[in-house]
Amino acid sequence: MKSVSAALAAHLAGPVTTLATCWRITRVDGQEFFFTDHDRDLVFEGHVYKARSGYSRTAIANDASLSVDNLDVEGVFDSEAISEKELRAGLFDQAEVRIFLVNWADPSMGALRMRRGWFGEVVLTEQGVFRTELRGMTQALSQRIGELYSPECRADLGDHRCKVPIHPPVVARETAYALGDHVRVATGSGSGSEVYEDRIYACVVAGTTAPDQPAYDTTVGQQTADGSAVFEAMEAWSRAGAVMSVVDRAIFTASIDEPRAVDGWFAGGVLTWESGANAGRSIEVKGWTQATGQIELFLPMGYVIEIGDLFRIHPGCDKRLDTCIARFANVLNFRGEPYVPGQDAMMSYPDAR
Template identity: 40%
Template sequence: MKSISAALAAHLAGEVTTLATCWRLERTDGWARGFTDHDRNLVIDGQTYVAATGFLPSAIKSGADLSVDNLDVDGFLDDDALKAEDLSAGLFDGAKIDIFLVNWADLSQGRVLLRRGSLGEVKRADNRFSAEIRGIANRLQQVAGKLYSRLCRTNLGSVECKVMLAPLTDELVISAVSSGDTFTVPTARPTGFYTFGVCSFLTGANAGAATEVLQHNGQSIQLFTPMPRPIAVGDRVHLIAGCDKTPETCHARFGNILNFRGEPHIPGNDMVFSYPVRG
């Protein structure tokens, strides 16, 4: 049951309403903004909900059978609020979102919460975006449990892995740029040390963005995908060692085979063909 003030409930029961839909978006880095489908900005609880984004939510569908909520949000990209580069950089991945109704003629009546969830898949076309809103019921579709595999299931430096990342992490300054996904840093680490690791940009146009390293060759670093904004000489990056999740690498590079979370010795499907066929 939704919580609603008596004044707002009376307004909703009236023949004529002055309602506006608002949504508040909060990223994992603390960045928060408010938007509304009203024709002017609204100030609610000290935060301004801007009307310049062309925000348009789809119909909200809820059921009592624990089915996943169905809701998309469309809008225009705005350089001051929603930047295409930030979406591409993954800064909005997993952002929290609240969607609620207010009486724009009397904001003191409070709000009625329509949906609370997180941002899912985001699509862009020209200057527009379409975002999927995933409600709490979406977690019921997530795979629970673990599957056995020859490769390690956990990430380097996780609680299960137990490898300390501090000695395997470097903060370096980019000395040359080859393309949108390749640059050079003055590192003495051996070739392959950062392969499959993580590169985070600390300064420059891509500050706050992070992506995986595809290849580390000498002092050259190639990322899996080009960065959304140009990489420049002088940008500071945070590079963490990578792991290909094989038992050989776990033992030889990290000396951590006792914490290896894989089953490399369990026979696979190829074992079926290794036995002679009896007539």
């Protein structure tokens, strides 16, 4: 049962209504957009809902079951605040959407909440028409909760269970660090990740950093005293790179200083753009060729990749025990069961021969 104010309930029960649909869209980066299908802008709860037309949706239906209550949306965003490039770049994927009705003649009556959910993948055709699915809140209930035994690791590379320091925080001043903590320290010049010179630092003596940053020794294995804490330089997993040539939006060559990067080293890893039109976007890497420095992405970027664009990239993990040992030396945090018998072993029977 939906909750509305007494005034709005009386208006809905009347012979004539003056209702308008409002959309509040919140992207994952925090930007918000407000739209209404009314013929003029509406002010509701301190936000201006822009009058826009050109969209259609399937009917909103609710039931008491736990089935996913999705609806499809199709239309044309004619607001200058939303560009075709942003849609193609995927900036509206997984955006939160709230749909509600208001009395445009008296918005102070409050709102009738119709639907809250999230956009699926937004598809924009060459004709400028967008299509997307609005996934209801019960979508989250369709996700698997809990874990099953598996030969592969169930942790994600760099998460709190894996603990490989893929992208540790920047060292802070007058801050206590414990043994085993990892930090990044800006020791060089340049932009983005270039200032970290492909190094991270492990705390080998617990303590508190000094008010002013000392000169860190970037030689791998060398230690630097920072206040009462001592840090040791290590090769960073995330490496700074720059685009050298471009084939298309998914294939390009790059300059990356990584002596460990044999063919396939970055396959399955993540590349994050730090400059250029795609800055801030992350994408999974499909392939890496050491001899040519060629990177292939799983999906094309939303914007054109330009020569000189900067990025950071870290290697992939296929979640096998051998990779965890040989590449990351992280077997103590391996979250799989490679020696548990599989279905073939469980279904086998004695052979009398």
